[in-house]
Amino acid sequence: MKRSIAEHMFSSSTKTAWWLATFFSVFVTGEMPIQAETEPEFLQALENHTVTQGRDVHFTCVVNHLSNYRVAWIKSDSKAILAIHTNMVALNPRLSVTYNNHNTWKLHVSNVQANDSGTYMCQVNTDPMKSQMGYLSVVIPPDIVDTVSEGSTAVEGGSVRLTCTATGEPPPTVMWRRDDGKAIVFRYEGGKERKVVNNYKGETLELTHVQRSDMGVYFCIASNGVPPTVSRRYYVEVHFIPQVKVMNQLVGAPLGSDVELQCFIEASPRAMNSWYPEDGKSLVSDKFIDNPKIRVLEAVVNEYSRWMNLSIKSLSKADFGIYTCASVNALGKMEGQVSLHRLELSMNGFGAEEPMVSGAAWQRSKNLQPYRMRPAASHAHQYCLTHLPPQLYALLLTALRYVQAL
Numbered sequence: 001m002k003r004s005i006a007e008h009m010f011s012s013s014t015k016t017a018w019w020l021a022t023f024f025s026v027f028v029t030g031e032m033p034i035q036a037e038t039e040p041e042f043l044q045a046l047e048n049h050t051v052t053q054g055r056d057v058h059f060t061c062v063v064n065h066l067s068n069y070r071v072a073w074i075k076s077d078s079k080a081i082l083a084i085h086t087n088m089v090a091l092n093p094r095l096s097v098t099y100n101n102h103n104t105w106k107l108h109v110s111n112v113q114a115n116d117s118g119t120y121m122c123q124v125n126t127d128p129m130k131s132q133m134g135y136l137s138v139v140i141p142p143d144i145v146d147t148v149s150e151g152s153t154a155v156e157g158g159s160v161r162l163t164c165t166a167t168g169e170p171p172p173t174v175m176w177r178r179d180d181g182k183a184i185v186f187r188y189e190g191g192k193e194r195k196v197v198n199n200y201k202g203e204t205l206e207l208t209h210v211q212r213s214d215m216g217v218y219f220c221i222a223s224n225g226v227p228p229t230v231s232r233r234y235y236v237e238v239h240f241i242p243q244v245k246v247m248n249q250l251v252g253a254p255l256g257s258d259v260e261l262q263c264f265i266e267a268s269p270r271a272m273n274s275w276y277p278e279d280g281k282s283l284v285s286d287k288f289i290d291n292p293k294i295r296v297l298e299a300v301v302n303e304y305s306r307w308m309n310l311s312i313k314s315l316s317k318a319d320f321g322i323y324t325c326a327s328v329n330a331l332g333k334m335e336g337q338v339s340l341h342r343l344e345l346s347m348n349g350f351g352a353e354e355p356m357v358s359g360a361a362w363q364r365s366k367n368l369q370p371y372r373m374r375p376a377a378s379h380a381h382q383y384c385l386t387h388l389p390p391q392l393y394a395l396l397l398t399a400l401r402y403v404q405a406l
């Protein structure tokens with residue numbers, strides 16, 4: 001009996017299977033495998049494959065002059081014999097062998113799994129045996145496995161820890177980024193910047209001593225070169241007591257003009273914002289104000305900042321007084337005050353009793369705009385009023401009289 005596949009390599013069951021195959025061939029053909037004049041030879045090398053999990057793949061083994069020898073497929077790393085000719089030995093329904101009735105055998109692996117990776121051998125039972133090897137490498141696109149994002153909310157000065165565990169083959173790289181290309185900031189106690197980066201590599205992103213500007217969307221992105229890349233979105237929320245800034249604490253305006261009182265609010269979590277006059281009820285938003293002269297306009301600046309401007313049209317005597325801009329959230333309340341007072345205009349010049357004119361109110365007066373009063377910072381505006389050329393001065397006064405006449 002001919003010794004076939006290097007016997008030291010295989011288990012006894014493997015040898016048995018091979019022996020049976022040889023016996024079968026003897027039984028069917030009535031002759032022993034003989035040393036043919038021309039030895040079997042491989043016509044091409046076995047391929048190497050890199051395949052995404054779940055796909056199908058096959059190795060092609062082309063042998064000429066096989067004579068009575070047999071082609072077998074072996075998984076070299078586990079030393080398991082998979083098939084002899086087209087007879088499957090391995091009990092794996094995802095494996096099969098096809099033969100083209102000439103010189104070509106194909107080992108098919110369907111729905112490839114991670115544990116299919118390794119070295120595959122196409123072997124002929126000559127003595128010594130002839131074989132060739134091909135490598136199957138199974139890759140798996142990245143996946144983000146943990147679904148719990150812990151503590152993505154902190155009070156200003158506190159810390160936030162985001163984790164993103166990714167699987168895949170090869171093992172993916174996890175990268176953190178903010179939306180809109182904002183930087184990720186690592187801080188010292190007190191909030192001072194320690195390190196500012198556009199992206200951060202690692203499964204865990206820990207932000208300590210967070211500031212309100214750290215608030216927003218963070219993405220973890222897992223990639224390993226196998227498409228598709230996956231990402232997960234996290235929202236970091238930073239809480240603090242509202243902060244209220246009124247642009248001008250003193251606003252002077254003549255009777256009949258229009259004013260806009262401006263208030264800048266920073267708050268998180270979301271606050272209840274309102275303007276209220278000395279004696280009146282609070283003015284929250286357009287919908288709830290029945291006075292057609294008054295509008296409250298809120299404009300969002302970013303996650304935690306907004307403008308809240310109160311505009312009053314055609315000022316009457318009763319409109320002058322103290323206005324308070326207030327913001328209250330779960331952590332506290334803050335307010336800012338504006339004193340809106342009447343500006344007297346006379347032919348002798350601007351209000352002797354009101355030498356300081358604080359700007360925004362004026363600039364916003366609709367009736368003045370045709371005269372190209374540039375919107376400017378309040379100090380610039382004071383400059384305008386006190387240094388007007390006489391012609392412009394006259395125009396301005398005409399305009400104001402017109403306004404008051406309305």
Ligand SMILES: *[C@@H]1O[C@H](CO)[C@@H](O)[C@H](O)[C@H]1NC(C)=O
Binds near residue numbers: 135
């Ligand atoms: C398969 O990979 C092995 C090892 O990297 C290499 O030696 C061999 O030449 C490759 N075979 C083919 C057909 O490219």
Ligand SMILES: *[C@@H]1O[C@H](CO)[C@@H](O)[C@H](O)[C@H]1NC(C)=O
Binds near residue numbers: 114
């Ligand atoms: C290979 O993995 C598949 C799917 O995970 C499993 O069904 C099979 O039993 C594994 N085979 C071996 C030999 O570990």
Ligand SMILES: *[C@@H]1O[C@H](CO)[C@@H](O)[C@H](O)[C@H]1NC(C)=O
Binds near residue numbers: 262263299308
């Ligand atoms: C409020 O006033 C500020 C400062 O002039 C301005 O930038 C903002 O657009 C105003 N907001 C609204 C809603 O009018």
